[in-house]
Amino acid sequence: MLDDMDSPVKQDAQDVLKRKPVQQRKAVSPTPERELKSKIIPNSFLAGTIIASLSLSWPLRWTISGAPVLVYIILLGEAYGHRILPFIPVWTIFATVNLVYAVCSTSWLLYWVFWAFCWPTIFIVSLFQFDAPARLARRTLRKTFLRELHFINDQIAFFDLPALEIDTEVKGLFVIRGVTLSLSTMTLVAHGIEAGIKLADDIELAIQTDKVVVPLFREITVDDVFANVKGGDWEVTFGDVVYGKPEPDDDPSVIVSDTAILRAASVAHKGGVEGLPTEMVKNMTAGELPQEAGDAKSAFSSVKKLTPDEKNAHAKYQELVQHIDNTSAITNAKKTLRKAAQALKDDASDDEGNKKDGRLDLENMDDLRAAICAQIHGQPSIPHPPSKSIRVSTLRKTSHPNVKKFLHRLPFLYRLMLTPICYFHPVKFKSITAAGSGKWFVSLMRQYLFKHYSTSDAEIRRLESRISSWCADANFAVELGPIDSGAYFPLSTNYNIKCHFKMSDVMAYRTLPDAVELQQVVRLAGADAVLTIPTFLFPHHEHIFPGKASDYDIMELEQAIAEAEGTPKExxxxxxxxxxxxxxxSMHISAHASLPAQFHQDLLNFIAAIVKATKVIESDKDFEEAKVLRELKRVSTNASDSDVSSLASVNTTNTDTTQTTLNGKEDKSFKSLLRKVDSGFKEASNKTMVGMRKAGHSTVHAMANDRWIARLVGKVTKKLERAQGEVGYSGEVPIPLGKYRVRHEEETKILP
Structure with missing residues (x-):
């Protein structure tokens, strides 16, 4: 039986082994048949078109228009398995192209419009579908038009671009280390974006992100963005750059190389960040120094170029992109944090101790982003400054006056261009993390909150030390999770420009030195904001600018206020x-935070200390104001008494007895009145002083128990942790119109 049971199995196995070559022959045989059929269709269509064109008149006109050539190219691409628009059936394209030609052939004007559109389309389709035309085009472009660029496969790449120097109301640099444009997918990729903006004399904003991807007419995707607000002379990079004062504009060159902000960025770069490797520089510059660019025609003369060899082009491009990634401040911060976290992990005794100590968890991307932002805070605002820049003020002058005047008279064209751009390009941020140093926060609190009170009050001195110890050695970061944003630019001037932001997560962190230890002090369920900008603030829209208010307008509004007295309208x-x-x-801002919210106990203790310090300073401030007011009143009263006495003596010597008696009575009565006023004010001042001192001490004693304050704040936060809904703020940012009125141009509008 065993033999009988095993025998069929053996026979089946042998049969399977015998069938294997038969199956391979069957699988291989249909392939040439399918290729033969697919090649017959385009070749038959080509032969039929040639014969018809030579024998008849209307097929010749059809051939000249390019319609059959476009259909043949698409059929041939289908045969090779690489066709443009593969999601559309080929016969649908065939019918659509010929139907459009049939309509256009009824008019000579439409016929030539179709011809002008069809032949460039044939060229683009050939480049996309076939390797030979693409190689020929790349080789030709490298030798002619694109000598200073990188042309790899279907990509055009730019490296070592000059920075954009912002020299308008603020000072700053905007750097893009590399740009890649893919022609097949119509996608623009920017590598290594860095921006440093000087907002005030001692305030600076530094922004960095590794990559921005722009699929044209689809969306804009931004990688993790890290922003650092720097304050104080020890943090800013552009401290020596004059703020609010334009530099001399006597250089006619488009690209400049020796400006104040470039020098400041270069000095900070040499002190804090390593430059390019020597071997990499030699390879990219062919061992020669970059030449200076003098005008717009040679603006990209210093752009790094690759070898025209097709085999080495792609490898060199990948090498440059990899170099940008390896030298990025964000990448280096990740490496440093991983090493530090691994060292602490090796020294730790157990995993539970790590969690209690608030050690950095490399698997938690939210914590890692906050740590990265704190890690790069001490680096220069522009880690990789270029040697050249293009000023914004120079770009404003490049337009020809007549062209600029013509475009100025057609503001509708600007709205017609920006409306679809805003619609088809919603911006998505992977995350935005902003950080500031606690040392700067402490300096601001000493300057604007504590002032001189800590020198005269021991309680304030103790609170200042407590607050400073929590802030001074730490950095604070606010992280906004994935953000979806979009802008609405209206065609009609009756509506305003609106920008919408939606954040799915909001967190705040306190990070300790080296950003290896951190605490999440605040977390919200999300947030959203709407920014409304008046349309008349957009350039070339002077015709809808509000007129300056006249005296009659002000008088009319004052009358309306009087009529609405006692109502909210007032x-x-x-x-x-x-x-x-x-x-x-005004620019209107409306923001909402989604509840529930979570708060760390250390933050509650910090808020309690701030509340207590504010109350103590407020009581001391009221006491000082009452003391100064009393002193001023005493000095003014003594001066009045002396003036009255001298005036009475002069009148006594120069008048008769009757008048002297009369003046003396009036003088005595006036002095007695002043004495009563002075005594009454002294009494009131003393009572006020004593009352304020008692109130101050009462406030201090009431707030002395920090735990009680923390419990009071904790009750509110506990409710927020369980609450559902939103907490919102709506306000307006004032915008002075005087500087905009000066720039107005008086040309009449053709299309307003």
Whole structure:
């Protein structure tokens, strides 16, 4: 039986082994048949078109238009298995192209429009579908038009670009280390974006991100963005650059190389960040120094170029992109954090101790981003400054006056261009993390909060030390999770420009030195914001600019305020009156935070210390103000008494007895009145002083228990942790209109 049971199995196995070559022959045989059939279709169509064109008149006109050539190219691409628009059936394309030709052939004008559109399409389709035309085009472009660029496969790449120097209302540099444009997918990729903007004399904003991908007419995707707000002379990079004062514009060159902000960025770069490797520089520059660019025609003369050899082009491109990634400040911060976290992990005794100590978890991307932002805070605002830049003020002058005047008279064209751009390019941020140093926060609190009070009050001194110890050695980071944003630019001037932001997560961190230890102190369920900008602030829209308020307009509004007295409309009208007098417009901001919210206990203790310090300083401030007011009143009263006495003696010597008696009575009565006023004010001042001192001490004693304050704050936060809904803020940012009125041009509008 065993033999009988085993025998079929053996026979089946032998049969399977015998069938294997038969199956291989069957699998291989249909392939040439399918290739033969697919090649017959385009070749038959080509032969039929040639014969018809030679024998008849209308097929010749059809051939000249390019319609059959386009269909043949698409059929041939289908045969080779690499066709443009593969998701559309080939016969649908065939019918659509010929139907459009049939309509256009009824008019000579439409016929030539079809011809002008069809032949460039044939060229683009050939480049996409076939390797031979693509190689020929790349080789030709490298030798002619694109000598200074990188042309790899279907990609055009730029490296070592000059920076954009912002020299308008603020000072700054905008750097893009590399740009790649893919022609097949119509996608623009920017590598290594760095921006440093000087907002005030001692405030600076540094922004960095590794990659920005722009699929044209689809969306914009931004990688993790890290922003650092720097303050104080020890943090800023552009501290020596003059703020609010334009530099001399006597250089006619488009690209400049010796400006104040470039020098400041270069000095900071040499002190904090390593430059390019010597071997890499030699390879990219062919051992020669870059030449200076003098005009717009040679603007990209210093751009690094690759060898025209097709085999080495792709390898060199990958080498440059990899170099940008390896030298990125963000990448280096990740490496440093991994090494530090691994060292602490090796020294730790157990995993539970790591969690209690708040050690960095490399698997948690939210914590890692906050640590990276704190790690790069001490680096220069522009880690890789280029040697050249293009000024914004120079770009404003490049337009020809007549062209600029013509475009100025057609503001509708700007709106017609920006409306689809905003619609088809929603911006998606992977995350945005902003950080600031606690040392700068401490200096601001000493300057604006504690002032001189800590030298005269031991309690304030203790609170200042407690607050400083929590802030001074740490950095604070706010992280916004994935963000979806979009802008609405209206065609009609009756509507305003609106920008919408939606954040799925909001977190705040406190990071300790080296950013290896951190605490999440705040977390919200999300947030959203709407920014509304008046359309008339957009350039070339002077025709809808609000006129300056006249005296009659102000008088009319004051009358409306008087009529609305005692109603909510009164406050709105008063605010509108203040804006008219100052000649201001406003940008409206509306923001909402989604609940519930979570708060760390250390943050609650910090808030309790701030509340206590504010109350103590407020009581001391009221006491000082009462003391100064009393002293001023005493000095003014003594001066009045001396003046009255001298005046009475002069009148006594120069008048008769009757008048002297009369003046003496008036003088005595006047002095007695002043004495009563002075004594009453002294009594009131003493009572006020004593009352304020008692109130101050009562406030201090009431707030002395920090745990009680923490519990009071904790009750509010506990409710926020369980609450559902949103907490919002809506306000306006004033915008002075005077500087915009100066720039107005008086040409009439053709299409307003």
């Amino acid at each position: 406050l709105q009208a008063r605010k509108e009156l203040e804006k008219l007098k100052k000649d201001e417009a």
